[in-house]
Amino acid sequence: MIGKTLWAIAEGYIPGQSTGEGPALESHETLCVLNPNERDASIELTLYFTDREPVGPYRLSVPARRTRHFRFNELKDPAPVPRDTDYASLLRSDLPVIVQHTRLDSRQPALALMTTMAFPGG
Amino acid sequence: MIGKTLWAIAEGYIPGQSTGEGPALESHETLCVLNPNERDASIELTLYFTDREPVGPYRLSVPARRTRHFRFNELKDPAPVPRDTDYASLLRSDLPVIVQHTRLDSRQPALALMTTMAFPGG
Amino acid sequence: MIGKTLWAIAEGYIPGQSTGEGPALESHETLCVLNPNERDASIELTLYFTDREPVGPYRLSVPARRTRHFRFNELKDPAPVPRDTDYASLLRSDLPVIVQHTRLDSRQPALALMTTMAFPGG
Amino acid sequence: MIGKTLWAIAEGYIPGQSTGEGPALESHETLCVLNPNERDASIELTLYFTDREPVGPYRLSVPARRTRHFRFNELKDPAPVPRDTDYASLLRSDLPVIVQHTRLDSRQPALALMTTMAFPGG
Numbered sequence: 105m106i107g108k109t110l111w112a113i114a115e116g117y118i119p120g121q122s123t124g125e126g127p128a129l130e131s132h133e134t135l136c137v138l139n140p141n142e143r144d145a146s147i148e149l150t151l152y153f154t155d156r157e158p159v160g161p162y163r164l165s166v167p168a169r170r171t172r173h174f175r176f177n178e179l180k181d182p183a184p185v186p187r188d189t190d191y192a193s194l195l196r197s198d199l200p201v202i203v204q205h206t207r208l209d210s211r212q213p214a215l216a217l218m219t220t221m222a223f224p225g226g
Numbered sequence: 227m228i229g230k231t232l233w234a235i236a237e238g239y240i241p242g243q244s245t246g247e248g249p250a251l252e253s254h255e256t257l258c259v260l261n262p263n264e265r266d267a268s269i270e271l272t273l274y275f276t277d278r279e280p281v282g283p284y285r286l287s288v289p290a291r292r293t294r295h296f297r298f299n300e301l302k303d304p305a306p307v308p309r310d311t312d313y314a315s316l317l318r319s320d321l322p323v324i325v326q327h328t329r330l331d332s333r334q335p336a337l338a339l340m341t342t343m344a345f346p347g348g
Numbered sequence: 349m350i351g352k353t354l355w356a357i358a359e360g361y362i363p364g365q366s367t368g369e370g371p372a373l374e375s376h377e378t379l380c381v382l383n384p385n386e387r388d389a390s391i392e393l394t395l396y397f398t399d400r401e402p403v404g405p406y407r408l409s410v411p412a413r414r415t416r417h418f419r420f421n422e423l424k425d426p427a428p429v430p431r432d433t434d435y436a437s438l439l440r441s442d443l444p445v446i447v448q449h450t451r452l453d454s455r456q457p458a459l460a461l462m463t464t465m466a467f468p469g470g
Numbered sequence: 471m472i473g474k475t476l477w478a479i480a481e482g483y484i485p486g487q488s489t490g491e492g493p494a495l496e497s498h499e500t501l502c503v504l505n506p507n508e509r510d511a512s513i514e515l516t517l518y519f520t521d522r523e524p525v526g527p528y529r530l531s532v533p534a535r536r537t538r539h540f541r542f543n544e545l546k547d548p549a550p551v552p553r554d555t556d557y558a559s560l561l562r563s564d565l566p567v568i569v570q571h572t573r574l575d576s577r578q579p580a581l582a583l584m585t586t587m588a589f590p591g592g
Contacts, residue, residue: 106232106316106347110350114380114415114448115463119372124334128241128310136236138274138314152382152415171236171274171314188372192382192415192446194350202314202345204236207461212368214336214458214580217329219237221345223446223465225350228476228560228591246578250485250554258480260518260558293480293518293558324558324589326480336458336580339573341481343589354472358502358537358570359585363494396504396537432494436504436537436568438472451583456490458580467568467587469472 106140107200110225116151116191118177121211129210133176135193136204139166145199151185152192159183166201195222228262229322232347238273238313240299243333251332255298257315258326261288267321273307274314281305288323317344350384351444354469360395360435362421365455373454377420379437380448383410389443395429396436403427410445439466472506473566476591482517482557484543487577495576499542501559502570505532511565517551518558525549532567561588 119131139145144167150160162179166172176185176193185191195203203222208215241253261267266289272282284301288294298307298315307313317325325344330337363375383389388411394404406423410416420429420437429435439447447466452459485497505511510533516526528545532538542551542559551557561569569588574581 106234106345112350112382112384112446114382114446114465115378115417115450116380116415117417129333134237136238136312136314138234138236138316140234140274140316152384152413154414154416158413169274169280170276171238171312172276173237173239173312190380190415190417192380194382194384202234202236204342204345206237206340207463209459209461210334211373212454212458214334215331215338216452216459216461216582217331217338217340218450218461218463218584219329219340220342220448220464220586221236223350223448223468224345228478228589251577256481258482258556258558260478260480260560262478262518262560291518291524292520293482293556294520295481295483295556324478324480326586326589328481328584332578336578337575337582338460339575339582339584340462341573341584342464342586343480346589356472356504356506356568358504358568358587359500359539359572360502360537361539396506396535398536398538402535434502434537434539436502438504438506451585453581453583455495456576456580460581460583462572462583462585464570464586467472467570467590 107202108224108226109197111195111203111222113193113205113222118187119209119211120187123210123213131210132208134206135174137166138171138202141199142168144168145197145201148196150194154190229324230346230348231319233317233325233344235315235327235344240309241331241333242309245332245335253332254330256328257296259288260293260324263321264290266290267319267323270318272316276312351446352468352470353441355439355447355466357437357449357466362431363453363455364431367454367457375454378450379418381410382415382446385443386412388412389441389445392440394438398434473568474590474592475563477561477569477588479559479571479588484553485575485577486553489576489579497576498574500572501540503532504537504568507565508534510534511563511567514562516560520556
């Protein structure tokens with residue numbers, strides 16, 4: 105089978121500015137999770153910062169045989185993610201999943217993209 | 227030798243908009259597969275979504291000692307890939323291959339690119 | 349647990365030109381390090397070039413349960429990183445950490461981004 | 471230690487168009503190789519295509535404790551790399567090295583970038 109239960113992403117930064125219209129073109133970072141299993145996956149996400157204690161866990165779930173692309177911009181509980189601030193993230197899942205990170209950055213009037221697979225542990 | 231028979235990509239999103247002329251600059255995502263073997267590789271691709279059952283398998287082949295860069299935009303059987311919709315993909319090959327994913331995004335009038343190696347399993 | 353004590357990045361290039369205002373939009377490359385451990389991590393970074401001896405070590409630290417995103421542009425001791433010059437980097441840490449590399453490139457008037465996890469060793 | 475002797479990159483495409491002035495902003499793809507060893511590394515690169523036989527080996531070398539960022543645009547022997555054409559590449563080194571791939575794409579008047587570590591074998 106495929107996937108891991110522990111993943112890390114060292115980069116994190118949601119630009120506070122955007123150009124373009126609508127939520128699709130708003131500057132954002134996304135945590136893409138694929139759950140190819142036959143059971144729902146329960147995920148705990150912890151965010152790390154430069155000069156304050158980690159925040160979390162954010163509790164997320166991905167149903168069996170589904171993908172969910174979570175925007176960091178929309179995380180709220182236990183706290184929203186500050187804009188224009190460096191962060192990093194660590195994800196624990198009760199089932200093996202696959203995790204990829206993206207940023208869409210529209211601070212200047214032509215969007216930029218970047219992506220990488222997260223780093224697997226466990 | 228090199229390569230794996232099982233690969234996953236958690237990110238997937240074909241923008242419904244494009245700027246620029248011609249198919250080269252149309253917004254698209256691509257599944258790049260390298261088959262360095264002396265035999266043809268048979269591939270089954272399954273697409274996962276947020277709120278519906280997986281679709282597939284899409285049956286693809288890569289001849290011996292060739293690369294093929296498949297556009298997700300052009301997949302048709304068993305179903306075309308919806309635009310402006312989150313998806314993810316899982317690839318199984320009968321021979322070890324190497325898989326990389328790219329997006330060219332031309333929604334705004336200056337294209338953006340992103341790429342990553344897919345995540346290997348097996 | 350998660351992370352490695354040895355990481356390499358083969359790409360390195362700080363563009364000497366920028367458009368846009370302020371340090372956020374200045375062309376730069378960043379070494380993102382996540383230290384999920386309960387102890388501070390001590391890091392030695394060595395830079396490699398095309399036609400001169402390696403430079404380093406640069407001594408960096410990342411406190412326990414923190415992330416730091418170091419700009420290569422701001423490294424000074426033992427020497428600043430030259431602009432418009434190819435380089436590569438090798439990182440050694442006394443504790444397992446996670447390392448990711450990014451470039452923001454604003455030479456032309458719409459920024460471009462790229463990122464990848466560094467390659468782990470050890 | 472760190473590095474591998476066999477690496478693959480499934481994506482390859484040199485855009486035939488560019489905007490901006492000078493070689494720095496010409497559309498190109500680059501093979502970044504870091505050789506952290508105390509001996510020079512000898513490399514053989516083979517290019518794969520969609521509908522023709524592989525081309526190679528291209529013979530490259532990276533001196534001890536150096537990095538070289540080879541532009542695919544400048545490869546000539548045994549043959550130049552065609553523009554606007556899908557390709558892939560396989561690299562063999564006599565010593566462990568680290569390999570990363572980038573594209574700078576300036577077909578539209580604001581450059582785009584993408585990068586990923588190559589996939590290791592061996």
